[in-house]
Amino acid sequence: MSEWLQQAIARADSIQDGFEDQRAASLALLKDIKWPTRKTEAWKYTPLRAVERSAAIFKEESPELDPVAVEGLEFLELTFVDGQLVSLPEELPEGLSIEMQESSLFGTIKPERHIFGLVNDVLAADVAVVTVAEGVVVEQMLRINNLLSNGAQGHIRVVVDLKAGSSLKVVENAEGQGASLTTAFTEYQIGVEANLEHYRFALQSGDNVAVGGSHFKLFENAVMNSSIIGFGSDLQRIDTDIIYAGEKANAKLNAIYLLDGKELFDLHANVEHAVPNCTTEENIRGIAGDNSRAVFNGRIHIHRDAQKTLAELNNRNLLMSNKAEINTKPELEIYADDVRCAHGATIAQIDKQALYYLQTRGVSRSQAQLMLSFGFINELIDQMPTVELAEWVRPIIRDRFAQMEVK
């Protein structure tokens, strides 16, 4: 067992805040879990040296930090700094509530044995429970900010409960300064005919360590649309689980990763089709430059009863450098016969002919490269339902490309 994990357990053992019962089971599991190595399938390509070496500490006092502004959008802000809840929206729309309390959903949607999920179970100080009442449509976007100051360690956890027929838009935003370490897990229950529009941005890079997940459970006729955009860091790992608990539900997941330097980014997407007649569409695109390493694992599991499932996964990657590395593993596990299921994965570099074409039109090689790789990513950004967010993220990505280009 790593020293880091021992310290985490020791800290968890000493916390007394009235939520001990909620943590007890996870603490017990954590105590005899094996620290992942290269031989642990879920961490095969993702070494945990960055966690083992991390000197991030739990700060007694944290500086004031503000989340980045997005032009044209006024969020309901739920802000954590260094793992502590620092601000709640002053006024909440009718039908939306945010409370710090025990929740019966806590730990039921994320996978049980994810080692950092368990760490999060026992170390997340303030568990926020967001509830949208039946039939309520919340127009304003809710943003969950996970802000970390220099060298800080923080663990945040949010549970979101969308009651039947309700609708909510959520942005999960992580901004960490240097040498920080965080785990951030959110669990969403999307009730009958409810609708979730979801974004997860991990646009921090550098020597941060961030492990987390967004996990969804969908009931009958529920709809979700999620976009994940991540830059790599010392270690950036996001897990997402989509679990169908009711028929005719429908999920769409778009994800983008853009890596530079020595960054590492790892996305694990797992879909559990446990009931019939549900539809999943996943589009994952990534670019790895310089010395970076991208990891993608996309699993679609179709249970025995899940007839008439439609599931598609598409993972396309651009490898930009001789020293970069892309590891992808799309998995299908199928136990029902009347389903349509497909996955595809490609790894290549920018099409030479397309480059040549642009060059013959007077575009410089580097400019052409930028245009083509931006176009590759932009297709997914264009699909983001909230236009303001797409407008906001585009220049950030353009800067990222420019930065990658300079090297």
Next chain:
Amino acid sequence: MTEQIDKALAREYEAGFVSAVESETFEPGLDEDVIRRISEVKGEPEWMLEWRLNAFRVWQEMEEPDWAHVSYPKIDFQAVSYYSAPKSMKDKPKSLDEVDPELLRTYEKLGIPLVEQQMLAGVAVDAVFDSVSVVTTFREKLEEAGVIFCPISEALHKYPDLVKKYLGSVVPTKDNFFAALNCAVFTDGSFVYIPKGTRCPMELSTYFRINEQNTGQFERTLIIADEGSYVSYLEGCTAPQRDENQLHAAVVELVAMDDAEIKYSTVQNWYPGDEEGKGGIYNFVTKRGVCHTNAKISWTQVETGSSVTWKYPSCVLKGDNSVGEFYSVALTRGRQQADTGTKMIHIGKNTKSTIISKGISAGKSNNAYRGLVRMNPGAEGARNFTQCDSLLIGDQCGAHTFPYVESRNPSAIVEHEATTSKVSDDQMFLCRQRGVDPEKAVSMIVNGFCKEVFKELPMEFAVEAGKLLEISLEGSVG
């Protein structure tokens, strides 16, 4: 339709007879003494014994792998007999006339072209019965061409330098648990050497059969194709019907030198166990080939037997411009479990690989494709295309895909696609509308589904494979 399914599923394993051949079999159990005895019976040189003992020690330190998508009760390696030979083999036959007629009848039942058929088929056969090579036909004709085709035990005596140089060079002792076990206890197998610039005048073939109860079969095949040569090699397997599980842990090593080409085809029809999953062969096989510059290795396999299959014929594309191919049809039914696929390791520049895998699951079986495509940093301009299609027949089976794709070279292109579907109602309707009965229609559709792979098989194998599939599938679709 259910009746038909039941009838079809209850079909008997046609190769399930037991031959009344007297045999000499070791007591079950495995320790250094058993290995010494195997080596002694074979009259092996000292270095070979040392090699085996070393492998045994390595094996003892290793853990049985559990990552495959299969489940079976733990194997008691001490309950297996590691050597069984037909008694009449003691005085080696000099020609076919001297071979125990009972043995020949066995092969006849299996339809191996051993005597007259072989003349027509033009196939040279090395038949491995339980653990020893029975007879190698057409030897003279091959000798004329300079081709060496003989049991590996014989090669150890006649061509020790070649064996010493290449044995374990592709699949090292430590490669995996079952390969290490094979290194320690392998009893026989085939050895092939094709000299420089030679095109092997006929197709070479090995037939494996496990006859004795409680025996394991551990054969070892080593094929070396020297510069600019070509060989096509066929392998078939059967075993009698028995209630207990039998272990088959083989190792096949291929070496394709510069500009050489090896085509390796397998039709695997080990006893799959009964409908409840009782008995059957555990087929845990390691197959791998190395391609040097401009060389090509092509694996084609049709897997219909075994209760549990764990098999990943692989290519290490070491030389520039080398080519690796993998064509596979895996059919599981009853309670069969298959976890099979390939590994393509691209090391050289402009290396190319193609993977076409067709999995068909019926009954209560599980069929998984597991593959790895790796582009090393030096694999400039390398190319891979992978296609895995699964067909599900019935709602009690499973079809799975676990492809690992790793790329470390930007100029390499990797493409992977996989689909899963069932025999569609539209296809069935179309066939039936034209007066084709449902059984025939399914067989047609499945044959069409597998066509890309069958066309890679040598003619006589393609016919056998098609038939095998047809029998296995009879009426199993409603």
